[in-house]
Amino acid sequence: MKTVAFHTLGCKLNYSETSTLSRMLETDGFVKKDFEEEADVYVINTCSVTENADKECRQIVRRIQRRAPEAMVVITGCYAQLKPKEIAEIEGVDLVLGAAEKFNLARHLQDLTKGNQDKVHACEIEEVSGFHSSYSINDRTRTFLKVQDGCDYNCSFCTIPLARGHSRSDSITGVLANVQELARTGTKEIVLTGINLGDFGKGTDGGKKREESFYELVQALDEVDGIERFRISSIEPNLLTDEVIEFVAQSKKFMPHFHIPLQSGSNTILGAMRRRYRRELYADRVAKIKTLMPHCCIGVDVIVGFPGEGETEFKETFDFLHDIDVSYLHVFTYSERANTLAIDMKPVVPVHIRQERNKVLRNLSYQKMQYFSSLHTGQTRKVLFESAEKNGMMDGYTDNYIKVQTHFRNEWVNQLIDWKL
Incomplete structure (x- = not known):
């Protein structure tokens, strides 16, 4: 019996997919090992949001080479779709699976031999159209359930549409089936995940176009027996509708917790980023939530150092985040990505200034979370x-x-x- 070990880089969606791949291989007869142990096969599910994710992938491959030089190394995920040939040239990599082949891992491993020359199995991202549901289980107490994949937005800094393809979703019926299965395992909390979660509903059934909505999904999930909690992982402000907010406010199962990407508090920068809203809409969404749920936790994604972000634009972002009633920040330092519009934008913000701004906002995040927590002392x-x-x-x-x-x-x-x- 062959042994396999997994390592995940990146988002909650990746964790759900890795967990599903692991169960598929165990069903196929593989024995799962901890990633720090010696195994016959190592699978790295990659992210490529930042340059650091690329570097981390290379470092992990080198670590495996030192620990188990005869082991098979498989790379999949976003980095594998974006740069398959580059990854195939990394010493020690035996197989690269793009977006369409990720869930065919077991079949590929049947014929894989060390030093195999036919390493890359990836197609053009436009050809990726299917949806493969996945969820994490036994890895964490909270389960991450993928209900949507891909993105039809074209933000100027982002490679995710190139790595994940067009927006597509599971059906509500399919999601409910997965949730009922998770309920039977004793899962208490499910976190709904997707690349553009609020865009849930696009798909096909038997060749026929399917149109459902995220609001219809949360309504259906609220009626499921056996699950105590649902969380919405991350949802674009322009897709977070009044009806969703109002439903969560009166729901017994959806938690008072939203994570809403902002990216910048400057309308000038939001325009350059090709975001589909301005700060006024964001402020309106936060105000709506807090009016109905004063105790609600709100997390924010923000990028510092985007091209053209001068002191004025950064101060706009800082002041906006300082004044608005949010609870914590996930701060990302902008890094140049090939095949994005932003890579040619000027003026470029020096790296040391990007890093300084990151520290400033992370400090603000700490203060925000401390303050939010203190409001509930004694409760x-x-x-x-x-x-x-x-x-x-x-x-x-x-x-x-x-x-x-x-x-x-x-x-x-x-x-x-x-x-x-």
Whole structure:
């Protein structure tokens, strides 16, 4: 029996896909090993949002070479779709699977031999049209369920449409089937994930075009027995409708927690980024949420150092984020990506200034989360504790995403506990 080990770079969507690939190989007779152990096959599911993800992939391959020089190394994911030939030239890589071939991993491994010359299996991204549902299980307490893939937006900094293809979705019926299966495994919380989650609904059934909506999906999920919590992972502000916000506000199962990408608080930069909204719409969405759910946690994605971001534009972003009622920030430092419009934009922000701005906003994020948490001191909220034990401690999250840490108690794993903050 062959052994296989997986490593995931990037987003929650990648984690859900890696978990599904792992189950597929286990069904095919492979034995799963920890990535730090010696295995016959190593699979790296890559991201390519930043240059660091590319470098990290190369470093991991070198580590595998030192640990298990005879092992097969397979690269899949976004980096594999964007730069398959470049990856195939990395010493030690035996197989590169693009977006259309990722879920055919088991079949490819049947014929794979070390030093195989036919390494690359990737097609043009326009040819990728199918949707393959996936979810994580047994890897984390919270399950990440992929309901949508691809993106029809063309933001000037982003390679994801080139790596993932057009927007397409599972059907509501398909999502419900997966959720019911997860409920049978004892899953307590499901995080809905996608590349452009709010665009859920595009797809085909038997060759016929299917049109459903994200609002219809959340309505259907709220009626499922056996799942205690749902979270919406990340949703574009222009797709976060009043009806979705109002539904979450009265839902017993959807948590008061939104993650809404902003990217910049400057309308000038948002225009250059080719985003489909301006800061005024973003502020309106936050105000709507907070009016209905003052206790709601709101996370923000923001990019610093985009071409043309001078001191004035960065101050606009800082002031906007400082004043608006959000809870934490995910701060990304802009990095140039081939085949994007932004790569030719001027003026270029020096790297050291990008890094300084990243630190400024990460500090602001810390202050925001401390303040948001302090508003709930003394309250009792339900915490779902996770399975991982770290130095005798365990972590959990409230409904509104405040992190709680306490001494590890096995009987609390995957349980909802009333906790006084």
